[in-house]
Amino acid sequence: MAINSDGCVPAVDVLSSALDPAVSLFHSLSDATRLAIVRHLADGEARVADLVAQLGLAQSTVSAHVACLRDCGLVQGRPQGRQVFYSLAHPELMDLLASAETLLAATGNAVALCPNYGTGRGK
Known part of the structure; x- marks a missing residue:
């Protein structure tokens, strides 16, 4: 955070840092594939294979978007054997x-x- 010559933090810096989490949240939901995954998981747990079948996208694409949502804390995985069942972390x-x-x-x-x-x- 920059401090100006008056020893104050400019309002833009304060505003930006205060809004960063919300900006990140909305950015994580701004992709159509991620939004479709969230909507699908609202109905219950699903594996990547289930999401691939539902969305008609490549496994690598779905996996990357699920990883993004997981990294943002919006989706969580529950391992069961060799599979992972994903669900919304926060309903x-x-x-x-x-x-x-x-x-x-x-x-x-x-x-x-x-x-x-x-x-x-x-x-």
Whole structure:
């Protein structure tokens, strides 16, 4: 953290550090594959093979996204023999997603049409 000539920490640095965990959380959920994995795990435990079959993606792709979610503390694994069954580490995550759905319903297509982050950007 930088300190300016007055001996104070600039507001931008304080704001940034205070928001870093939330930025990381939302970034971890910003990928469609990771969000689909979270939604699938909301229904219960699943192995990577189950997620591969459900999502129709390569095993390496699903494994990488599950590892990301696990590293973020959103998903946990339960070894059973040679298999690992993954589940949500914090079911409260589904409350966050439900709130997001409510917000999306309230904003209509505004988020999807956003020139920076919308689904139609660059097209």
